[in-house]
Amino acid sequence: MPDGTLIQAPISCCDDEPGLLPVVEARARLLRGATPVPEEEALPLAAALGRVLATVPRSGRSLPPFDQSAMDGYALHAADLVPGAAPRILRRIAAGDPPGPAIGPGEAVRVLTGAPVPPGAAAVVMEEHVVLRGGTVAPRRLPRPGANIRRLGEDLAAGDVLLPPGTRLDARHLALLAAAGVGHVPVRRRVRVALLSNGNELGVAIQDSNRPMLAALLARPELALTDLGVLPDDPAALTAALGEAARTHDLILASGGVSGSDADHLPGALHRAGGEVEVLKLAQKPGKPLAHGRLGSARCLFLPGNPLAALVGFLTLGRPLLARLSGSAEETGPAPLAALAARGFLRRPGREEFLPARLVGQDAASGLPLVEPSGAFGSARLVPLAAADGLLWVPAATEQVRPGDALRFHPFAASFGLA
């Protein structure tokens, strides 16, 4: 069985079309020699969301930065953690106050959550668990030594590594960096991506749906997108556009014009522009034809024109390539969910398949989600895709899916960041 990553599914080749390349092999070829963009920049925390850490940030302070109370209550000396003790309350310390002098036996301090506990305090008793009488505090329930005190450095010591390089910074990471006193974060510069659609029919006979879809998938903080629009099936114009884009971009991403007919010009244009190009047929459905290469320092990825094929090609190959270029550690993406087939269907084996599918319930016995295709399959069909909750992955060799079969499901939001 696959390890659950999108692109590492094993292929058993039983297709009626011989020589299709397993997706895992295509990905390896695509990533060969691809390296993260070398330049870094130091960004203020507020501007770093979604950017990729370039180097190891270390904590400027310990966390917590001092011994502090975790509760509203009373800090007690160790000598008073015994039945019958009723130490005298000396003063009150709130969050932001200094801790003041040490307390001794028979002395207590009123403390509020987040307040520094004074030296000598062995535990904090919650205010709900005390009796206050004549300026003294008598615990009704004795706290254990150390109770309700967050100790200096128990979470993190000053100088500790905060996060590994390659972390794509999200809300959790920003909180940790802020708490550790990191003001500016070293991140990789944005990966510059040029996006184009190719085909004389676009905007004339049919609308260009791939470019808005791919632009939305590329709308991420670690990427800087240039929209080159629609380019016609004109070899000279394509050659010139690729040459121009390669000078200022790290990746040229295109869709359409790759399957190899006399109307498919993109791979030839890349070759004529002086680049290297490889045209592949993948054991993947949809998303079989694909071309990739490089021109100068720019990588090129040409996806098939059918919209669902372009989406799947982007998710299985474009995403890992962009992760590599951006220096992100997330090359393989999150593992899919285990799921069960809500109904059966037949298929032709040979290509691993990504089917738009929806969640229709939960299996009572196992608790696993039940999924089923969200409409008739077709790599040009957008309606079942829009109605789906994610993509159902079917291994290449499968001929029949029966109700209750174990399947793998990639929810759009979790696996692909589609909100």
Ligand SMILES: Nc1nc2c(c(=O)[nH]1)N[C@H]1C(S)=C(S)[C@@H](COP(=O)(O)OP(=O)(O)OC[C@H]3O[C@@H](n4cnc5c(N)ncnc54)[C@H](O)[C@@H]3O)O[C@H]1N2
């Ligand atoms: N003889 C063969 N024909 C085809 C093969 C094959 O192996 N042998 N593969 C089929 C498969 S699978 C796919 S997928 C498509 C991919 O073709 P291309 O990448 O060359 O794309 P086009 O021919 O330009 O377009 C295919 C289809 O998609 C429409 N399209 C193109 N761009 C867009 C866009 N930006 N937005 C919306 N729709 C777009 C285009 O009009 C075509 O209908 O090839 C099969 N053929």
Ligand code: MOO
């Ligand atoms: O594989 Mo195509 O990519 O069926 O649409």
